[in-house]
Amino acid sequence: MTAANTSLNRSAPLRVLDTSPSQTPEEAHATLTGVTRHFTKNGSKELFHALGPIDLTLMKGEFFSVVGPSGCGKSTLLDALAGLSEPSSGTVMFEGRPVKGVPDGVGVVFQEDASFPWLNVRDNISFGLRMAGMDGAEIKRRTDYAMGFMGLKDFAGAYPAQLSGGMRQRVCIARTLVTQPRLILLDEPFGALDQQTRLLMGDELLRLWRETSATVLLITHALDEAAMLSDRVGVMSARPGLFIDIVETGWNRSRDSRIVSTPRFGEVNARLWEKLRVESMKVMGTAAH
Structure with a gap:
Protein backbone atom coordinates (compact mmCIF):
# COMPACT_ATOMS: atom_id res chain seq x y z
CA MET A 1 0.00 0.00 0.00
CA THR A 2 1.42 3.38 -0.95
CA ALA A 3 1.12 6.61 0.98
CA ALA A 4 -1.16 7.98 -1.69
CA ASN A 5 -3.83 5.32 -1.41
CA THR A 6 -4.02 5.54 2.37
CA SER A 7 -5.33 9.08 2.10
CA LEU A 8 -8.44 10.87 0.95
CA ASN A 9 -9.33 12.67 -2.19
CA ARG A 10 -6.91 15.57 -1.74
CA SER A 11 -9.09 17.97 -3.68
CA ALA A 12 -11.85 17.73 -1.07
CA PRO A 13 -12.12 20.99 0.89
CA LEU A 14 -11.75 21.18 4.64
CA ARG A 15 -15.22 21.53 6.08
CA VAL A 16 -16.58 22.90 9.31
CA LEU A 17 -19.30 20.57 10.47
CA ASP A 18 -22.10 20.80 12.94
CA THR A 19 -21.34 18.69 16.00
CA SER A 20 -24.43 16.60 15.21
CA PRO A 21 -23.84 15.24 11.66
CA SER A 22 -26.88 14.86 9.44
CA GLN A 23 -27.09 11.08 9.68
CA THR A 24 -29.92 8.81 10.66
CA PRO A 25 -30.72 8.79 14.41
CA GLU A 26 -29.95 5.09 14.81
CA GLU A 27 -26.31 5.79 13.86
CA ALA A 28 -25.82 8.13 16.82
CA HIS A 29 -23.79 6.22 19.41
CA ALA A 30 -23.22 8.79 22.18
CA THR A 31 -24.49 12.33 22.68
CA LEU A 32 -23.94 15.29 24.95
CA THR A 33 -26.73 17.86 24.97
CA GLY A 34 -26.36 21.18 26.75
CA VAL A 35 -23.66 19.74 29.01
CA THR A 36 -21.96 22.13 31.44
CA ARG A 37 -19.62 21.58 34.35
CA HIS A 38 -19.05 23.90 37.29
CA PHE A 39 -16.70 23.31 40.20
CA THR A 40 -16.43 25.03 43.55
CA LYS A 41 -13.15 26.91 43.82
CA ASN A 42 -10.70 26.25 46.64
CA GLY A 43 -13.40 24.91 48.93
CA SER A 44 -15.37 28.17 48.72
CA LYS A 45 -18.88 28.69 47.37
CA GLU A 46 -17.52 30.44 44.29
CA LEU A 47 -18.36 28.50 41.13
CA PHE A 48 -15.67 27.79 38.54
CA HIS A 49 -17.19 27.42 35.05
CA ALA A 50 -15.07 24.72 33.39
CA LEU A 51 -17.11 23.49 30.46
CA GLY A 52 -19.96 24.20 28.14
CA PRO A 53 -22.65 24.27 27.20
CA ILE A 54 -21.53 21.44 24.91
CA ASP A 55 -23.56 19.69 22.24
CA LEU A 56 -21.86 16.74 20.54
CA THR A 57 -22.96 13.62 18.69
CA LEU A 58 -20.54 10.74 18.17
CA MET A 59 -21.61 8.57 15.28
CA LYS A 60 -21.30 4.79 15.57
CA GLY A 61 -17.85 3.63 14.46
CA GLU A 62 -16.28 7.05 14.00
CA PHE A 63 -12.93 8.28 15.33
CA PHE A 64 -13.38 11.71 16.91
CA SER A 65 -10.57 13.71 18.53
CA VAL A 66 -10.73 16.77 20.78
CA VAL A 67 -7.99 19.39 20.93
CA GLY A 68 -7.91 22.61 22.90
CA PRO A 69 -5.73 24.80 25.13
CA SER A 70 -4.73 23.62 28.58
CA GLY A 71 -7.54 23.86 31.12
CA CYS A 72 -10.34 24.10 28.55
CA GLY A 73 -12.25 21.10 29.89
CA LYS A 74 -11.22 18.33 27.46
CA SER A 75 -10.77 15.72 30.19
CA THR A 76 -13.92 16.97 31.92
CA LEU A 77 -15.84 16.24 28.73
CA LEU A 78 -14.37 12.73 28.60
CA ASP A 79 -15.22 12.10 32.26
CA ALA A 80 -18.85 13.02 31.56
CA LEU A 81 -19.02 10.57 28.64
CA ALA A 82 -17.37 7.87 30.73
CA GLY A 83 -19.81 8.34 33.60
CA LEU A 84 -16.92 9.24 35.93
CA SER A 85 -18.53 12.56 36.81
CA GLU A 86 -22.00 14.04 36.44
CA PRO A 87 -22.49 17.27 34.48
CA SER A 88 -23.81 20.31 36.29
CA SER A 89 -26.52 20.52 33.64
CA GLY A 90 -27.44 18.81 30.40
CA THR A 91 -27.71 15.15 29.44
CA VAL A 92 -25.22 12.47 28.38
CA MET A 93 -26.52 9.46 26.46
CA PHE A 94 -24.85 6.24 25.35
CA GLU A 95 -26.70 3.86 23.03
CA GLY A 96 -29.96 5.63 23.78
CA ARG A 97 -29.68 5.47 27.58
CA PRO A 98 -28.72 8.18 30.08
CA VAL A 99 -25.18 7.76 31.41
CA LYS A 100 -25.22 7.10 35.16
CA GLY A 101 -21.91 5.68 36.27
CA VAL A 102 -19.58 3.91 33.82
CA PRO A 103 -21.86 2.21 31.26
CA ASP A 104 -21.37 -1.35 30.13
CA GLY A 105 -19.59 -1.22 26.79
CA VAL A 106 -17.41 1.82 27.57
CA GLY A 107 -13.65 1.46 28.02
CA VAL A 108 -11.27 4.21 29.20
CA VAL A 109 -7.50 4.54 28.74
CA PHE A 110 -5.65 7.31 30.60
CA GLN A 111 -2.23 8.86 30.06
CA GLU A 112 -0.91 7.67 33.40
CA ASP A 113 0.61 4.21 33.52
CA ALA A 114 -2.20 2.33 35.26
CA PRO A 181 -15.87 -2.00 24.57
CA ARG A 182 -18.11 -0.47 21.94
CA LEU A 183 -16.99 3.06 22.89
CA ILE A 184 -13.30 3.65 23.67
CA LEU A 185 -12.33 6.88 25.45
CA LEU A 186 -8.65 7.84 25.45
CA ASP A 187 -7.26 10.69 27.54
CA GLU A 188 -3.78 11.62 26.25
CA PRO A 189 -2.73 7.95 26.08
CA PHE A 190 0.54 8.67 24.25
CA GLY A 191 1.42 12.00 25.85
CA ALA A 192 4.51 10.67 27.63
CA LEU A 193 5.94 8.92 24.55
CA ASP A 194 8.46 10.21 22.02
CA GLN A 195 7.27 11.28 18.56
CA GLN A 196 8.38 8.14 16.73
CA THR A 197 6.73 5.83 19.27
CA ARG A 198 3.56 7.95 19.19
CA LEU A 199 3.29 7.52 15.42
CA LEU A 200 3.71 3.75 15.70
CA MET A 201 1.21 3.57 18.56
CA GLY A 202 -1.16 5.63 16.44
CA ASP A 203 -0.96 2.96 13.73
CA GLU A 204 -1.77 0.31 16.34
CA LEU A 205 -4.72 2.35 17.56
CA LEU A 206 -6.07 2.72 14.02
CA ARG A 207 -5.76 -1.05 13.52
CA LEU A 208 -7.64 -1.65 16.77
CA TRP A 209 -10.35 0.80 15.70
CA ARG A 210 -10.77 -0.85 12.28
CA GLU A 211 -10.85 -4.41 13.54
CA THR A 212 -13.21 -3.83 16.47
CA SER A 213 -15.49 -1.25 14.75
CA ALA A 214 -15.63 0.59 18.09
CA THR A 215 -16.41 4.28 18.34
CA VAL A 216 -13.34 6.17 19.58
CA LEU A 217 -13.00 9.55 21.27
CA LEU A 218 -9.43 10.77 21.79
CA ILE A 219 -8.34 13.72 23.95
CA THR A 220 -4.95 15.05 22.87
CA HIS A 221 -2.72 18.13 22.92
CA ALA A 222 -0.93 16.93 19.77
CA LEU A 223 -2.49 18.43 16.64
CA ASP A 224 -0.60 16.06 14.34
CA GLU A 225 -1.93 13.10 16.29
CA ALA A 226 -5.51 14.36 15.98
CA ALA A 227 -5.05 15.15 12.28
CA MET A 228 -3.67 11.69 11.51
CA LEU A 229 -6.05 9.54 13.51
CA SER A 230 -9.43 11.19 13.22
CA ASP A 231 -12.49 11.27 11.01
CA ARG A 232 -13.43 14.54 12.73
CA VAL A 233 -11.56 16.84 15.08
CA GLY A 234 -13.30 19.19 17.49
CA VAL A 235 -11.38 22.33 18.49
CA MET A 236 -12.31 23.73 21.91
CA SER A 237 -12.06 27.30 23.12
CA ALA A 238 -10.30 28.54 26.22
CA ARG A 239 -12.25 27.98 29.44
CA PRO A 240 -15.14 27.54 29.65
CA GLY A 241 -14.63 25.01 26.89
CA LEU A 242 -16.90 25.23 23.84
CA PHE A 243 -16.51 23.77 20.38
CA ILE A 244 -15.42 26.58 18.06
CA ASP A 245 -14.57 24.42 15.05
CA ILE A 246 -15.29 20.87 13.87
CA VAL A 247 -13.05 19.73 11.03
CA GLU A 248 -13.77 16.68 8.93
CA THR A 249 -10.49 15.20 7.70
CA GLY A 250 -11.97 12.88 5.07
CA TRP A 251 -9.29 10.19 5.44
CA ASN A 252 -10.00 6.69 4.18
CA ARG A 253 -10.60 4.12 6.89
CA SER A 254 -7.46 2.26 5.77
CA ARG A 255 -5.18 5.18 6.67
CA ASP A 256 -1.95 4.87 8.60
CA SER A 257 0.93 7.12 9.66
CA ARG A 258 2.19 7.49 6.09
CA ILE A 259 -0.43 10.17 5.50
CA VAL A 260 1.72 12.61 7.51
CA SER A 261 3.77 13.15 4.35
CA THR A 262 0.77 14.24 2.25
CA PRO A 263 -0.20 17.85 1.48
CA ARG A 264 -3.67 17.18 2.88
CA PHE A 265 -2.23 16.33 6.28
CA GLY A 266 -0.52 19.71 6.34
CA GLU A 267 -3.79 21.43 5.44
CA VAL A 268 -5.68 19.73 8.27
CA ASN A 269 -2.91 20.48 10.77
CA ALA A 270 -2.78 24.13 9.72
CA ARG A 271 -6.55 24.49 10.03
CA LEU A 272 -6.47 23.14 13.58
CA TRP A 273 -3.60 25.42 14.60
CA GLU A 274 -5.28 28.46 13.03
CA LYS A 275 -8.10 28.19 15.55
CA LEU A 276 -6.17 26.78 18.48
CA ARG A 277 -3.41 29.42 18.41
CA VAL A 278 -5.86 32.21 19.20
CA GLU A 279 -7.37 30.26 22.11
CA SER A 280 -3.96 29.31 23.48
CA MET A 281 -2.93 32.96 23.42
CA LYS A 282 -5.95 33.78 25.55
CA VAL A 283 -4.82 31.25 28.15
CA MET A 284 -1.31 32.73 28.14
CA GLY A 285 -2.71 36.25 28.46
CA THR A 286 -1.07 37.47 25.24
CA ALA A 287 -2.45 38.83 22.02
CA ALA A 288 -2.39 36.82 18.81
CA HIS A 289 -1.01 38.69 15.79
Missing part, protein backbone atom coordinates in the same frame (compact mmCIF):
# COMPACT_ATOMS: atom_id res chain seq x y z
CA SER A 115 -0.53 -1.07 35.29
CA PHE A 116 0.03 -2.83 38.60
CA PRO A 117 3.81 -3.20 39.16
CA TRP A 118 3.39 -6.43 41.13
CA LEU A 119 1.47 -8.19 38.33
CA ASN A 120 2.92 -9.51 35.10
CA VAL A 121 1.52 -8.58 31.69
CA ARG A 122 -1.00 -11.43 31.52
CA ASP A 123 -2.32 -10.77 35.02
CA ASN A 124 -2.49 -7.02 34.43
CA ILE A 125 -4.56 -7.49 31.29
CA SER A 126 -6.92 -10.03 32.86
CA PHE A 127 -7.29 -8.21 36.20
CA GLY A 128 -10.67 -6.61 35.51
CA LEU A 129 -12.14 -9.82 34.13
CA ARG A 130 -11.05 -11.75 37.21
CA MET A 131 -12.56 -9.11 39.50
CA ALA A 132 -15.81 -9.45 37.56
CA GLY A 133 -15.85 -13.19 38.24
CA MET A 134 -15.68 -14.22 34.60
CA ASP A 135 -15.20 -17.87 33.72
CA GLY A 136 -11.53 -18.85 33.63
CA ALA A 137 -11.62 -20.25 30.10
CA GLU A 138 -13.19 -17.05 28.77
CA ILE A 139 -10.62 -14.94 30.62
CA LYS A 140 -7.82 -16.93 28.99
CA ARG A 141 -9.40 -16.68 25.55
CA ARG A 142 -9.85 -12.91 25.76
CA THR A 143 -6.45 -12.30 27.33
CA ASP A 144 -4.64 -14.43 24.75
CA TYR A 145 -6.43 -12.56 21.96
CA ALA A 146 -5.61 -9.13 23.41
CA MET A 147 -1.95 -10.02 23.97
CA GLY A 148 -1.68 -11.33 20.43
CA PHE A 149 -3.42 -8.30 18.96
CA MET A 150 -1.18 -5.84 20.82
CA GLY A 151 2.03 -7.79 20.19
CA LEU A 152 2.49 -8.77 23.84
CA LYS A 153 2.51 -12.58 23.71
CA ASP A 154 6.28 -12.79 24.12
CA PHE A 155 6.03 -10.56 27.22
CA ALA A 156 3.21 -12.35 29.04
CA GLY A 157 5.39 -13.08 32.08
CA ALA A 158 7.18 -9.71 32.15
CA TYR A 159 6.51 -7.06 34.78
CA PRO A 160 5.88 -3.36 34.02
CA ALA A 161 9.34 -2.30 35.23
CA GLN A 162 10.82 -4.51 32.51
CA LEU A 163 8.85 -2.80 29.72
CA SER A 164 9.29 0.43 27.79
CA GLY A 165 6.74 3.23 28.06
CA GLY A 166 5.18 2.24 24.75
CA MET A 167 4.89 -1.38 25.83
CA ARG A 168 3.23 -0.40 29.11
CA GLN A 169 0.67 1.62 27.15
CA ARG A 170 0.04 -1.46 25.02
CA VAL A 171 -0.75 -3.32 28.24
CA CYS A 172 -3.22 -0.61 29.29
CA ILE A 173 -4.92 -0.67 25.89
CA ALA A 174 -5.06 -4.48 25.97
CA ARG A 175 -6.66 -4.36 29.42
CA THR A 176 -9.39 -2.19 27.90
CA LEU A 177 -9.64 -4.36 24.79
CA VAL A 178 -10.47 -7.52 26.77
CA THR A 179 -13.67 -5.89 28.02
CA GLN A 180 -14.81 -5.67 24.37
Whole structure:
Protein backbone atom coordinates (compact mmCIF):
# COMPACT_ATOMS: atom_id res chain seq x y z
CA MET A 1 0.00 0.00 0.00
CA THR A 2 1.42 3.38 -0.95
CA ALA A 3 1.12 6.61 0.98
CA ALA A 4 -1.16 7.98 -1.69
CA ASN A 5 -3.83 5.32 -1.41
CA THR A 6 -4.02 5.54 2.37
CA SER A 7 -5.33 9.08 2.10
CA LEU A 8 -8.44 10.87 0.95
CA ASN A 9 -9.33 12.67 -2.19
CA ARG A 10 -6.91 15.57 -1.74
CA SER A 11 -9.09 17.97 -3.68
CA ALA A 12 -11.85 17.73 -1.07
CA PRO A 13 -12.12 20.99 0.89
CA LEU A 14 -11.75 21.18 4.64
CA ARG A 15 -15.22 21.53 6.08
CA VAL A 16 -16.58 22.90 9.31
CA LEU A 17 -19.30 20.57 10.47
CA ASP A 18 -22.10 20.80 12.94
CA THR A 19 -21.34 18.69 16.00
CA SER A 20 -24.43 16.60 15.21
CA PRO A 21 -23.84 15.24 11.66
CA SER A 22 -26.88 14.86 9.44
CA GLN A 23 -27.09 11.08 9.68
CA THR A 24 -29.92 8.81 10.66
CA PRO A 25 -30.72 8.79 14.41
CA GLU A 26 -29.95 5.09 14.81
CA GLU A 27 -26.31 5.79 13.86
CA ALA A 28 -25.82 8.13 16.82
CA HIS A 29 -23.79 6.22 19.41
CA ALA A 30 -23.22 8.79 22.18
CA THR A 31 -24.49 12.33 22.68
CA LEU A 32 -23.94 15.29 24.95
CA THR A 33 -26.73 17.86 24.97
CA GLY A 34 -26.36 21.18 26.75
CA VAL A 35 -23.66 19.74 29.01
CA THR A 36 -21.96 22.13 31.44
CA ARG A 37 -19.62 21.58 34.35
CA HIS A 38 -19.05 23.90 37.29
CA PHE A 39 -16.70 23.31 40.20
CA THR A 40 -16.43 25.03 43.55
CA LYS A 41 -13.15 26.91 43.82
CA ASN A 42 -10.70 26.25 46.64
CA GLY A 43 -13.40 24.91 48.93
CA SER A 44 -15.37 28.17 48.72
CA LYS A 45 -18.88 28.69 47.37
CA GLU A 46 -17.52 30.44 44.29
CA LEU A 47 -18.36 28.50 41.13
CA PHE A 48 -15.67 27.79 38.54
CA HIS A 49 -17.19 27.42 35.05
CA ALA A 50 -15.07 24.72 33.39
CA LEU A 51 -17.11 23.49 30.46
CA GLY A 52 -19.96 24.20 28.14
CA PRO A 53 -22.65 24.27 27.20
CA ILE A 54 -21.53 21.44 24.91
CA ASP A 55 -23.56 19.69 22.24
CA LEU A 56 -21.86 16.74 20.54
CA THR A 57 -22.96 13.62 18.69
CA LEU A 58 -20.54 10.74 18.17
CA MET A 59 -21.61 8.57 15.28
CA LYS A 60 -21.30 4.79 15.57
CA GLY A 61 -17.85 3.63 14.46
CA GLU A 62 -16.28 7.05 14.00
CA PHE A 63 -12.93 8.28 15.33
CA PHE A 64 -13.38 11.71 16.91
CA SER A 65 -10.57 13.71 18.53
CA VAL A 66 -10.73 16.77 20.78
CA VAL A 67 -7.99 19.39 20.93
CA GLY A 68 -7.91 22.61 22.90
CA PRO A 69 -5.73 24.80 25.13
CA SER A 70 -4.73 23.62 28.58
CA GLY A 71 -7.54 23.86 31.12
CA CYS A 72 -10.34 24.10 28.55
CA GLY A 73 -12.25 21.10 29.89
CA LYS A 74 -11.22 18.33 27.46
CA SER A 75 -10.77 15.72 30.19
CA THR A 76 -13.92 16.97 31.92
CA LEU A 77 -15.84 16.24 28.73
CA LEU A 78 -14.37 12.73 28.60
CA ASP A 79 -15.22 12.10 32.26
CA ALA A 80 -18.85 13.02 31.56
CA LEU A 81 -19.02 10.57 28.64
CA ALA A 82 -17.37 7.87 30.73
CA GLY A 83 -19.81 8.34 33.60
CA LEU A 84 -16.92 9.24 35.93
CA SER A 85 -18.53 12.56 36.81
CA GLU A 86 -22.00 14.04 36.44
CA PRO A 87 -22.49 17.27 34.48
CA SER A 88 -23.81 20.31 36.29
CA SER A 89 -26.52 20.52 33.64
CA GLY A 90 -27.44 18.81 30.40
CA THR A 91 -27.71 15.15 29.44
CA VAL A 92 -25.22 12.47 28.38
CA MET A 93 -26.52 9.46 26.46
CA PHE A 94 -24.85 6.24 25.35
CA GLU A 95 -26.70 3.86 23.03
CA GLY A 96 -29.96 5.63 23.78
CA ARG A 97 -29.68 5.47 27.58
CA PRO A 98 -28.72 8.18 30.08
CA VAL A 99 -25.18 7.76 31.41
CA LYS A 100 -25.22 7.10 35.16
CA GLY A 101 -21.91 5.68 36.27
CA VAL A 102 -19.58 3.91 33.82
CA PRO A 103 -21.86 2.21 31.26
CA ASP A 104 -21.37 -1.35 30.13
CA GLY A 105 -19.59 -1.22 26.79
CA VAL A 106 -17.41 1.82 27.57
CA GLY A 107 -13.65 1.46 28.02
CA VAL A 108 -11.27 4.21 29.20
CA VAL A 109 -7.50 4.54 28.74
CA PHE A 110 -5.65 7.31 30.60
CA GLN A 111 -2.23 8.86 30.06
CA GLU A 112 -0.91 7.67 33.40
CA ASP A 113 0.61 4.21 33.52
CA ALA A 114 -2.20 2.33 35.26
CA SER A 115 -0.53 -1.07 35.29
CA PHE A 116 0.03 -2.83 38.60
CA PRO A 117 3.81 -3.20 39.16
CA TRP A 118 3.39 -6.43 41.13
CA LEU A 119 1.47 -8.19 38.33
CA ASN A 120 2.92 -9.51 35.10
CA VAL A 121 1.52 -8.58 31.69
CA ARG A 122 -1.00 -11.43 31.52
CA ASP A 123 -2.32 -10.77 35.02
CA ASN A 124 -2.49 -7.02 34.43
CA ILE A 125 -4.56 -7.49 31.29
CA SER A 126 -6.92 -10.03 32.86
CA PHE A 127 -7.29 -8.21 36.20
CA GLY A 128 -10.67 -6.61 35.51
CA LEU A 129 -12.14 -9.82 34.13
CA ARG A 130 -11.05 -11.75 37.21
CA MET A 131 -12.56 -9.11 39.50
CA ALA A 132 -15.81 -9.45 37.56
CA GLY A 133 -15.85 -13.19 38.24
CA MET A 134 -15.68 -14.22 34.60
CA ASP A 135 -15.20 -17.87 33.72
CA GLY A 136 -11.53 -18.85 33.63
CA ALA A 137 -11.62 -20.25 30.10
CA GLU A 138 -13.19 -17.05 28.77
CA ILE A 139 -10.62 -14.94 30.62
CA LYS A 140 -7.82 -16.93 28.99
CA ARG A 141 -9.40 -16.68 25.55
CA ARG A 142 -9.85 -12.91 25.76
CA THR A 143 -6.45 -12.30 27.33
CA ASP A 144 -4.64 -14.43 24.75
CA TYR A 145 -6.43 -12.56 21.96
CA ALA A 146 -5.61 -9.13 23.41
CA MET A 147 -1.95 -10.02 23.97
CA GLY A 148 -1.68 -11.33 20.43
CA PHE A 149 -3.42 -8.30 18.96
CA MET A 150 -1.18 -5.84 20.82
CA GLY A 151 2.03 -7.79 20.19
CA LEU A 152 2.49 -8.77 23.84
CA LYS A 153 2.51 -12.58 23.71
CA ASP A 154 6.28 -12.79 24.12
CA PHE A 155 6.03 -10.56 27.22
CA ALA A 156 3.21 -12.35 29.04
CA GLY A 157 5.39 -13.08 32.08
CA ALA A 158 7.18 -9.71 32.15
CA TYR A 159 6.51 -7.06 34.78
CA PRO A 160 5.88 -3.36 34.02
CA ALA A 161 9.34 -2.30 35.23
CA GLN A 162 10.82 -4.51 32.51
CA LEU A 163 8.85 -2.80 29.72
CA SER A 164 9.29 0.43 27.79
CA GLY A 165 6.74 3.23 28.06
CA GLY A 166 5.18 2.24 24.75
CA MET A 167 4.89 -1.38 25.83
CA ARG A 168 3.23 -0.40 29.11
CA GLN A 169 0.67 1.62 27.15
CA ARG A 170 0.04 -1.46 25.02
CA VAL A 171 -0.75 -3.32 28.24
CA CYS A 172 -3.22 -0.61 29.29
CA ILE A 173 -4.92 -0.67 25.89
CA ALA A 174 -5.06 -4.48 25.97
CA ARG A 175 -6.66 -4.36 29.42
CA THR A 176 -9.39 -2.19 27.90
CA LEU A 177 -9.64 -4.36 24.79
CA VAL A 178 -10.47 -7.52 26.77
CA THR A 179 -13.67 -5.89 28.02
CA GLN A 180 -14.81 -5.67 24.37
CA PRO A 181 -15.87 -2.00 24.57
CA ARG A 182 -18.11 -0.47 21.94
CA LEU A 183 -16.99 3.06 22.89
CA ILE A 184 -13.30 3.65 23.67
CA LEU A 185 -12.33 6.88 25.45
CA LEU A 186 -8.65 7.84 25.45
CA ASP A 187 -7.26 10.69 27.54
CA GLU A 188 -3.78 11.62 26.25
CA PRO A 189 -2.73 7.95 26.08
CA PHE A 190 0.54 8.67 24.25
CA GLY A 191 1.42 12.00 25.85
CA ALA A 192 4.51 10.67 27.63
CA LEU A 193 5.94 8.92 24.55
CA ASP A 194 8.46 10.21 22.02
CA GLN A 195 7.27 11.28 18.56
CA GLN A 196 8.38 8.14 16.73
CA THR A 197 6.73 5.83 19.27
CA ARG A 198 3.56 7.95 19.19
CA LEU A 199 3.29 7.52 15.42
CA LEU A 200 3.71 3.75 15.70
CA MET A 201 1.21 3.57 18.56
CA GLY A 202 -1.16 5.63 16.44
CA ASP A 203 -0.96 2.96 13.73
CA GLU A 204 -1.77 0.31 16.34
CA LEU A 205 -4.72 2.35 17.56
CA LEU A 206 -6.07 2.72 14.02
CA ARG A 207 -5.76 -1.05 13.52
CA LEU A 208 -7.64 -1.65 16.77
CA TRP A 209 -10.35 0.80 15.70
CA ARG A 210 -10.77 -0.85 12.28
CA GLU A 211 -10.85 -4.41 13.54
CA THR A 212 -13.21 -3.83 16.47
CA SER A 213 -15.49 -1.25 14.75
CA ALA A 214 -15.63 0.59 18.09
CA THR A 215 -16.41 4.28 18.34
CA VAL A 216 -13.34 6.17 19.58
CA LEU A 217 -13.00 9.55 21.27
CA LEU A 218 -9.43 10.77 21.79
CA ILE A 219 -8.34 13.72 23.95
CA THR A 220 -4.95 15.05 22.87
CA HIS A 221 -2.72 18.13 22.92
CA ALA A 222 -0.93 16.93 19.77
CA LEU A 223 -2.49 18.43 16.64
CA ASP A 224 -0.60 16.06 14.34
CA GLU A 225 -1.93 13.10 16.29
CA ALA A 226 -5.51 14.36 15.98
CA ALA A 227 -5.05 15.15 12.28
CA MET A 228 -3.67 11.69 11.51
CA LEU A 229 -6.05 9.54 13.51
CA SER A 230 -9.43 11.19 13.22
CA ASP A 231 -12.49 11.27 11.01
CA ARG A 232 -13.43 14.54 12.73
CA VAL A 233 -11.56 16.84 15.08
CA GLY A 234 -13.30 19.19 17.49
CA VAL A 235 -11.38 22.33 18.49
CA MET A 236 -12.31 23.73 21.91
CA SER A 237 -12.06 27.30 23.12
CA ALA A 238 -10.30 28.54 26.22
CA ARG A 239 -12.25 27.98 29.44
CA PRO A 240 -15.14 27.54 29.65
CA GLY A 241 -14.63 25.01 26.89
CA LEU A 242 -16.90 25.23 23.84
CA PHE A 243 -16.51 23.77 20.38
CA ILE A 244 -15.42 26.58 18.06
CA ASP A 245 -14.57 24.42 15.05
CA ILE A 246 -15.29 20.87 13.87
CA VAL A 247 -13.05 19.73 11.03
CA GLU A 248 -13.77 16.68 8.93
CA THR A 249 -10.49 15.20 7.70
CA GLY A 250 -11.97 12.88 5.07
CA TRP A 251 -9.29 10.19 5.44
CA ASN A 252 -10.00 6.69 4.18
CA ARG A 253 -10.60 4.12 6.89
CA SER A 254 -7.46 2.26 5.77
CA ARG A 255 -5.18 5.18 6.67
CA ASP A 256 -1.95 4.87 8.60
CA SER A 257 0.93 7.12 9.66
CA ARG A 258 2.19 7.49 6.09
CA ILE A 259 -0.43 10.17 5.50
CA VAL A 260 1.72 12.61 7.51
CA SER A 261 3.77 13.15 4.35
CA THR A 262 0.77 14.24 2.25
CA PRO A 263 -0.20 17.85 1.48
CA ARG A 264 -3.67 17.18 2.88
CA PHE A 265 -2.23 16.33 6.28
CA GLY A 266 -0.52 19.71 6.34
CA GLU A 267 -3.79 21.43 5.44
CA VAL A 268 -5.68 19.73 8.27
CA ASN A 269 -2.91 20.48 10.77
CA ALA A 270 -2.78 24.13 9.72
CA ARG A 271 -6.55 24.49 10.03
CA LEU A 272 -6.47 23.14 13.58
CA TRP A 273 -3.60 25.42 14.60
CA GLU A 274 -5.28 28.46 13.03
CA LYS A 275 -8.10 28.19 15.55
CA LEU A 276 -6.17 26.78 18.48
CA ARG A 277 -3.41 29.42 18.41
CA VAL A 278 -5.86 32.21 19.20
CA GLU A 279 -7.37 30.26 22.11
CA SER A 280 -3.96 29.31 23.48
CA MET A 281 -2.93 32.96 23.42
CA LYS A 282 -5.95 33.78 25.55
CA VAL A 283 -4.82 31.25 28.15
CA MET A 284 -1.31 32.73 28.14
CA GLY A 285 -2.71 36.25 28.46
CA THR A 286 -1.07 37.47 25.24
CA ALA A 287 -2.45 38.83 22.02
CA ALA A 288 -2.39 36.82 18.81
CA HIS A 289 -1.01 38.69 15.79
